[in-house]
Amino acid sequence: MSEIRDDLRYTENHEWVSLKDGTVRVGITDYAQDSLGEIVYVELPEIEDEFSQGEEAASIESVKAAAPVYAVMSGRITKVNRKLEDSPELVNEAPYSAYIYEMEIRDPDEFEHLMDSEAYSDYLESID
Amino acid sequence: MDRKTTPVYRNYCDLAGIKTADFHGWELPLHFSQGISAEHTAVRTAAGLFDVSHMGEIFIEGEQAEWYLDQLITGSVLSMKSGEVKYTFLCYPDGNVADDIIVYKCSDTRFLLVVNAGNREKDYSWITRDNPVAQSQSSLPVIKDQSDAWAQLALQGPKSEQLLTELIPEVRDIGYFTFRDDLFYDEIPLLVSRTGYTGEDGFEIYLNAEDGGTFWDLLVQAGAQPCGLGARDTLRLEAKFPLYGHEISESITPLEANLSVFTDLEKSYFIGKEALARQKEQGIPRTLRGIEMIEPGVPREGCRVFSGENQLGTVTSGTKSPTLNKFIALVLIERGSGLKIGDELEIEIHRKRKRARLVKTPFYKKTGRS
Numbered sequence: 060m061s062e063i064r065d066d067l068r069y070t071e072n073h074e075w076v077s078l079k080d081g082t083v084r085v086g087i088t089d090y091a092q093d094s095l096g097e098i099v100y101v102e103l104p105e106i107e108d109e110f111s112q113g114e115e116a117a118s119i120e121s122v123k124a125a126a127p128v129y130a131v132m133s134g135r136i137t138k139v140n141r142k143l144e145d146s147p148e149l150v151n152e153a154p155y156s157a158y159i160y161e162m163e164i165r166d167p168d169e170f171e172h173l174m175d176s177e178a179y180s181d182y183l184e185s186i187d
Numbered sequence: 188m189d190r191k192t193t194p195v196y197r198n199y200c201d202l203a204g205i206k207t208a209d210f211h212g213w214e215l216p217l218h219f220s221q222g223i224s225a226e227h228t229a230v231r232t233a234a235g236l237f238d239v240s241h242m243g244e245i246f247i248e249g250e251q252a253e254w255y256l257d258q259l260i261t262g263s264v265l266s267m268k269s270g271e272v273k274y275t276f277l278c279y280p281d282g283n284v285a286d287d288i289i290v291y292k293c294s295d296t297r298f299l300l301v302v303n304a305g306n307r308e309k310d311y312s313w314i315t316r317d318n319p320v321a322q323s324q325s326s327l328p329v330i331k332d333q334s335d336a337w338a339q340l341a342l343q344g345p346k347s348e349q350l351l352t353e354l355i356p357e358v359r360d361i362g363y364f365t366f367r368d369d370l371f372y373d374e375i376p377l378l379v380s381r382t383g384y385t386g387e388d389g390f391e392i393y394l395n396a397e398d399g400g401t402f403w404d405l406l407v408q409a410g411a412q413p414c415g416l417g418a419r420d421t422l423r424l425e426a427k428f429p430l431y432g433h434e435i436s437e438s439i440t441p442l443e444a445n446l447s448v449f450t451d452l453e454k455s456y457f458i459g460k461e462a463l464a465r466q467k468e469q470g471i472p473r474t475l476r477g478i479e480m481i482e483p484g485v486p487r488e489g490c491r492v493f494s495g496e497n498q499l500g501t502v503t504s505g506t507k508s509p510t511l512n513k514f515i516a517l518v519l520i521e522r523g524s525g526l527k528i529g530d531e532l533e534i535e536i537h538r539k540r541k542r543a544r545l546v547k548t549p550f551y552k553k554t555g556r557s
Contacts, residue, residue: 097224099514100514102536122421123223
């Protein structure tokens with residue numbers, strides 16, 4: 060069973076999202092890292108990059124495949140997790156602390172539309 | 188949805204941590220619990236075991252077998268002795284590759300062709316019917332697709348010999364690219380060749396389908412690490428072994444993939460010879476080279492390769508090399524670009540151009556005895 064945290068929100072693309080003071084932090088879920096297998100590279104966005112919800116913001120590369128990480132909301136990148144440049148395996152080892160990027164969001168309502176842990180759990184059951 | 192499984196599948200499908208993937212309609216292990224890098228390292232340093240029973244086995248038999256096979260493949264059959272193995276190509280008349288295969292000469296009148304799983308039906312039709320030599324002959328040798336009756340295991344890595352010798356002492360004396368088809372373990376008949384697809388010493392073991400699982404279990408108990416397709420791909424790529432559909436295909440000739448050593452243009456005839464001789468004379472348009480990334484990123488198949496504003500070609504296969512800990516790729520690029528080892532070019536990954544340099548291939552070469 061993959062781990063799901065109660066204090067996070069989730070997307071159908073298996074990103075997790077936390078919100079603090081108008082800034083979201085985004086990573087990929089335990090389910091996502093397990094599906095991808097060994098992660099060998101994370102293509103991070105640039106700070107100040109602006110994205111609309113649903114645009115490809117980053118890319119996670121495992122040995123066999125590349126998986127896009129989407130902008131879960133619209134906004135501007137304020138921080139990226141530079142540790143992943145040298146240690147992409149952190150995403151496998153601790154997916155809920157190895158965030159990918161932080162973004163200052165324009166519309167807090169978008170956060171409210173994300174799945175909570177219960178909805179994400181049901182979602183995982185529906186696809187497995 | 189209805190994927191085929193090999194006769195060995197049930198011996199590993201319940202292992203914890205296994206991930207399977209579809210490969211040309213087969214459900215095969217992508218990796219086991221330790222993951223691709225650990226399996227890769229096991230093959231480079233010890234012994235890894237692959238279930239490759241999805242590969243096809245086609246026999247050609249009879250008085251005409253030797254002559255007929257010689258017409259179909261780019262290498263010379265006539266120079267082979269019984270007990271020898273040869274890596275070669277089935278080409279189309281236009282010189283492009285129908286498949287890369289290995290040929291086992293069992294006797295003057297019996298040959299085994301091991302073909303790629305994804306090409307098995309196509310190859311069988313080509314060999315029995317669709318090729319121009321078959322169409323001009325009134326009778327052909329006996330050609331049998333025995334793939335479903337066989338299991339195939341690949342035991343690869345520097346400790347393979349020691350491990351397999353404990354079960355079958357005779358394998359010690361099997362030389363590189365030769366085989367024995369008269370071996371037994373208990374009552375299990377085996378064909379064993381010293382061949383592989385990893386760049387390490389190792390063996391490929393052919394058995395009756397019903398014996399495949401038993402022998403898999405024996406080798407695992409003896410200490411071989413189960414390995415999946417993921418490690419098979421990273422291992423072969425480091426060794427610069429071509430993968431059909433990537434480095435060679437229906438639109439790439441062996442000469443373009445720098446595999447002319449397996450293409451004997453001195454032969455009086457083979458299907459595709461005329462086109463390949465012409466290509467050699469007129470200038471081979473492309474060349475298969477190796478690159479490593481200077482800026483990090485995983486070069487994937489299809490990524491475009493640039494030198495300045497000129498697009499030189501595309502990536503055919505790329506990965507993070509577990510042995511070198513670098514991002515590497517094979518690229519099929521214009522021949523005659525003047526680029527030398529160490530020269531820089533750019534690979535377009537996710538719409539960004541990233542710096543890379545040409546490097547010598549193979550990326551990895553084993554040291555010690557060969």
